[in-house]
Amino acid sequence: MSGSRFPRRVYDRGVEPDARFTLANERTFLAWIRTSLALLAAGVALEALALGMQPGFRLAASILLILAGLATPIQAWLGWMRTERALREAEPLRPPWIAVPLALVVAVTAVLVLLGVLWA
Incomplete structure (x- = not known):
């Protein structure tokens, strides 16, 4: 069965983890997607x-907000795959690569908005 699941580079490794961990990984994926939608909506x-x-x-x-909104689904997908592989191979989980850059983008955006309001 695992040979027919997508993506194979995830499901062809290790053993099937506890379903609760897989479902938590999917919820995290969806949270990143919601974050992406919020960033895009804010930018527009x-x-x-x-x-x-x-x-x-x-x-x-x-x-800046729109670019962050474009990068976040990439994090969602790559993070989901990395976490699922780590769960299947009983390896430690790595943090999301976009967390610090995303925090910086939000901070810089806040400064730009503040300056834009002050110099209006």
Whole structure:
């Protein structure tokens, strides 16, 4: 059965883990997808609503949020695969590679929005 599951590079390794851990991994995947949708929506809304901000700062903040929203599903997929493989092979779990860059993007975006409001 494991040979017919996608992706094979995940399911062809190790042994089937406890279903609770697999389901938790899927919930984490979906949380990253929700984060991606929120980042994309925030980036689009910031530019589409044309708030009373300096346009250059608003555009820069929007672009940062949209780029983060594009990168986050990649983290979701790669993180899901890495975690599932680690569970199947009883290896330690690695942290998400995007956590620190995403925190920096949110912080820089907040600074851009603040500056955009102050210089409007």
